[in-house]
Amino acid sequence: MKAVILAGGKGQRMGELGRDVPKPMLDIGGMPVLEHQVRLLVSYGFTDLTLVTGHLSPVIERHFGDGMEFGLHISYFVEKTPLGTTGALKELEQDLPEEFLVLYGDVMLDMDLQRFWRYHKFKNSACTLAVHPNSHPFDSDLVVMRRDGTVFDVLCKPHPPELYYRNLVNAGAYVLSRRMLSFFKLGVAQDFARDVLPQMCGQAPVYGYQTPEYLKDIGTPERLEQVRRDFESGHLARMNRRFPRRAVFLDRDGVINREAGLVTRSEDFELLPGAAEGIKKLNDAGYLAIVATNQPSVAKNLCSIEEVERTHMKMETLLGREGAVLDAVYFCPHHPEAGHPGENPMYKIPCNCRKPGTGMIEQANRDFNIDMSASFMVGDSDADLQCGKKSGLNPVYVRSSRPVSEKAGHECDSLLQAAEFITGAGA
Numbered sequence: 001m002k003a004v005i006l007a008g009g010k011g012q013r014m015g016e017l018g019r020d021v022p023k024p025m026l027d028i029g030g031m032p033v034l035e036h037q038v039r040l041l042v043s044y045g046f047t048d049l050t051l052v053t054g055h056l057s058p059v060i061e062r063h064f065g066d067g068m069e070f071g072l073h074i075s076y077f078v079e080k081t082p083l084g085t086t087g088a089l090k091e092l093e094q095d096l097p098e099e100f101l102v103l104y105g106d107v108m109l110d111m112d113l114q115r116f117w118r119y120h121k122f123k124n125s126a127c128t129l130a131v132h133p134n135s136h137p138f139d140s141d142l143v144v145m146r147r148d149g150t151v152f153d154v155l156c157k158p159h160p161p162e163l164y165y166r167n168l169v170n171a172g173a174y175v176l177s178r179r180m181l182s183f184f185k186l187g188v189a190q191d192f193a194r195d196v197l198p199q200m201c202g203q204a205p206v207y208g209y210q211t212p213e214y215l216k217d218i219g220t221p222e223r224l225e226q227v228r229r230d231f232e233s234g235h236l237a238r239m240n241r242r243f244p245r246r247a248v249f250l251d252r253d254g255v256i257n258r259e260a261g262l263v264t265r266s267e268d269f270e271l272l273p274g275a276a277e278g279i280k281k282l283n284d285a286g287y288l289a290i291v292a293t294n295q296p297s298v299a300k301n302l303c304s305i306e307e308v309e310r311t312h313m314k315m316e317t318l319l320g321r322e323g324a325v326l327d328a329v330y331f332c333p334h335h336p337e338a339g340h341p342g343e344n345p346m347y348k349i350p351c352n353c354r355k356p357g358t359g360m361i362e363q364a365n366r367d368f369n370i371d372m373s374a375s376f377m378v379g380d381s382d383a384d385l386q387c388g389k390k391s392g393l394n395p396v397y398v399r400s401s402r403p404v405s406e407k408a409g410h411e412c413d414s415l416l417q418a419a420e421f422i423t424g425a426g427a
């Protein structure tokens, strides 16, 4: 397997730090960022690497040589003039195999690259980008993705204030098929995400690969410091998919947002006080924050799937404004009791995803690899608490007007209190 790392960046925003050392050679825990990447590639079976260099190229070449010492073959492409993130790939076109991985030399990452590659193959994708939510989606370029992973647009910042979106941004790693280089221009400085990707969408199969694993750029001195802390604490390595993660499953209505009858329109969705703060606490403590909600109003024909998705975009947008991140949102549109007038028969079926069924939790486990016994279910109904128990999660009850008969391990009055309990207990 072949990889290309774009390591020619100048590090203009790094100040003194980037003057004599190329950005990818900055140290994280006793090793340059680039060496962390090279060792990660080797551990996932990559045998061939091209390093695109420019600024201070000899420093990089001296460190890595032909790669033999590291266990793979390294060649170099030295850019005479920096051509954005795409120019070098276009010039390398003849030497590239059918498929290859592209990394940025200033992104520190620890992810399962085999799984990423397999997803690209499985989807018959021509371009697959790693995507994740971040804590500042309002000033990030956003990836617009369908539930099946198809990327159909990139929204570049700034965003209109009334826009609701999924919190998904480009994480800085791609698998590309060589034929996609036809979208790249020779000798023209272009940025892949801003200039090329939007053109590809709609003309070729482009997919997003959502992962909660660690990918963070070291583009400013502050981010470099954060990455160093995450490395030292072991947080960075623990986020690799091979380690089961702790998660908090959240019910939606009555826990995150005000429950005013059934919330069937996005206009009626309103965050509860402290919900964003609570989710942010879970984010900061390293828990995955995952919504699992029953939305039978689809089956009852009170709203469409699209409207549920719009509501969830609003939820992610409102939370994102306060720096709170949801790692995933699962919903069950079904309802088992068929035979009511006006219902939507397609969704009037018994299913395993409707809580207290455990289908949504099982799906999340397939997507994220979750340590159930160290994880929680926060909800305001018997269905939530039963689903939590059946899944091996620790149930936390948020008191509601609805009486419950199920016993929870802990009771509280809000998501914020639940998060304080969970992060206190987890420390």
Ligand SMILES: [Zn+2]
Residues within 6 Å of the ligand: 332, 333, 334, 335, 351, 352, 353, 354
């Ligand atoms: Zn269902």
